[in-house]
Amino acid sequence: MSQDIGLLLLRLSAGGMMAFGHGLGKVSKILTGSFEFADPLGIGPAISLVLAALAEFVCSVLVVLGVKTRLVAAPVVFTMLVAAFVVHAGDPWAKKEMALLYALAFGVLLCTGAGRFGFDGMGRKRKRT
Numbered sequence: 001m002s003q004d005i006g007l008l009l010l011r012l013s014a015g016g017m018m019a020f021g022h023g024l025g026k027v028s029k030i031l032t033g034s035f036e037f038a039d040p041l042g043i044g045p046a047i048s049l050v051l052a053a054l055a056e057f058v059c060s061v062l063v064v065l066g067v068k069t070r071l072v073a074a075p076v077v078f079t080m081l082v083a084a085f086v087v088h089a090g091d092p093w094a095k096k097e098m099a100l101l102y103a104l105a106f107g108v109l110l111c112t113g114a115g116r117f118g119f120d121g122m123g124r125k126r127k128r129t
Helices: 003-031 043-064 069-087 094-113
Strands: none
Touching: 003 043, 003 094, 043 069, 069 094
16 A cells, blocks of 8 residues: 555656646647757758657656556657757756656556556455565
8 A cells, every 4th residue: 555655646646747847848849830849850940840849748647647658658758768868968967867767667667557546456466464
């Protein structure tokens, strides 16, 4: 039970902060037609922005809800690793740190799943030990 509460807190905090602190701004840029964005993978700034917005907003909201948590945490981990090691490659550690912390939090959720208190865990009965 305490593990499930811990996963819930991790999902709500990391997912909420990512979605509304980072992803929503990218969604707003898309909605206003401003596609100026970094192109760290060489696929074009517009595509990079859309993919980052999908990962940071859509996937993060799904993590908060506990919907397909393992699947939707993966794009966030990838996006944060690109941010840390490609976009901020030449920057000091302090610039990489937040992206790496998000990558770690979503990496934990990638490994563990949502826990009992997400849509993924609803209806699943656990054995009592």
